[in-house]
Structure formats: structure tokens, C-alpha cells
Amino acid sequence: MSNEKIVEFLQQAVKMELTAAHQYQLHAHTLDDWGLTIMADKMREEMVEETGHSDLFIDRLLFLKAEPELGFYKTPKKAENLQAMFRADLADEEEAIEVYTQAARHAADIGDIGTRTLFEKIVLDEEGHKEWLELQLDLIERLGEKTYSAKLVSFDRKEDEED
Numbered sequence: 001m002s003n004e005k006i007v008e009f010l011q012q013a014v015k016m017e018l019t020a021a022h023q024y025q026l027h028a029h030t031l032d033d034w035g036l037t038i039m040a041d042k043m044r045e046e047m048v049e050e051t052g053h054s055d056l057f058i059d060r061l062l063f064l065k066a067e068p069e070l071g072f073y074k075t076p077k078k079a080e081n082l083q084a085m086f087r088a089d090l091a092d093e094e095e096a097i098e099v100y101t102q103a104a105r106h107a108a109d110i111g112d113i114g115t116r117t118l119f120e121k122i123v124l125d126e127e128g129h130k131e132w133l134e135l136q137l138d139l140i141e142r143l144g145e146k147t148y149s150a151k152l153v154s155f156d157r158k159e160d161e162e163d
Contacts, residue, residue, distance in 0.1 A: 006064070006107055006110070006115055007061065009099070009102070009106065009115075009119075010060055011069050012073065014054050014057045014068055015073035016073045016096055017054035017057060018071070019075075019076060019092075020046075020050040020096070021047050021050035022072070023077075024043045024044070024047035025043075026076045026078060027043040027079065028041075028043040028044045030078055030079060031043060036149060037153070038151070038153070039082075053122050056118060057118070058070075060115060063114070064115075082136075082148070083137065086133050089129075090133040090134065093129045093133060094130060097127060100120075101119075101123055103119045
């Protein structure tokens with residue numbers, strides 16, 4: 001059932017998800033540094049979700065008796081502002097959707113239902129991320145970054161965590 005191309009898609013997916021997880025980790029620290037702790041917490045949630053995706057791809061590689069190759073697809077980069085952060089993330093999500101859709105089609109063509117289903121499930125998650133990022137960019141455009149950012153500031157994180 002397995003073939004070389006499926007393994008290549010899965011290896012690429014692991015690297016893309018690990019990159020995304022670490023990109024969100026860097027975003028979280030950057031946002032904390034900017035005082036935007038509410039958005040930093042959101043980025044940490046995204047980091048956990050992307051790590052979960054990489055776990056699923058690793059499990060599939062092991063099931064197919066392939067050796068997972070852990071690494072980055074590209075180096076995470078610190079954003080200069082929220083708009084740049086969201087635009088870069090949006091481009092990454094769109095690339096993941098494209099690659100994972102191709103992978104699902106290939107898996108279907110060779111009769112690998114498990115891999116096809118996995119890629120399709122994760123494409124749906126990535127489409128949700130894409131939609132959220134597009135909304136954030138739209139809000140920034142309509143409200144301006146300063147007004148948008150004002151809602152993301154938490155002056156007492158401990159107090160917020162108790163609520």
C-alpha cells in the first residue's frame with residue numbers, strides 16, 4: 001500500500017508542522033514581549049495543535065515502516081508587527097492546504113485510505129486556521145492595528161488566569 005511518494009509527503013508534512021509549531025512558539029514570546037498576552041496565549045494553543053498534527057504524521061510514518069525525519073521545513077522568523085505575523089502565517093497555511101490536498105489525492109489514487117483520511121482531516125484544521133487569520137487581517141484593516149491590539153493587552157495575567 002505504501003509508496004515512496006506517500007512517505008515523501010508525510011516527511012514534508014512533519015517538517016511543515018514542526019516549523020509551524022515553533023513559529024507559533026516564537027510568536028507567543030514576541031507577543032508577550034509586546035504586551036499582547038491574550039494573543040500570546042492563542043499562539044500557544046496553536047503551537048500545541050500543530051505539534052499534535054506532527055504527532056499524527058509521525059505515527060503514520062511509523063505505521064508505514066518509514067523512519068520519521070524531524071526538522072524544520074524553513075526557519076521560524078520573528079515578525080515586525082501583527083499584520084506581518086498574520087500574513088506570513090496565512091501564506092504558510094495556504095501552502096500546507098495545497099501540499100496536504102495533493103497528498104490526499106495521491107493517497108486516494110494508490111488506495112491508501114488511512115493516509116488520505118489523515119491528510120484530509122488536517123486540511124480541514126488548516127482551513128480553519130486560514131479562515132481565522134483572514135478574519136484577523138480584515139479586523140486590523142478595518143480597525144487599525146492600534147485599536148485591534150488594545151483588546152489583546154492583559155495588564156495582570158495572573159488575575160486573567162483566575163477568571
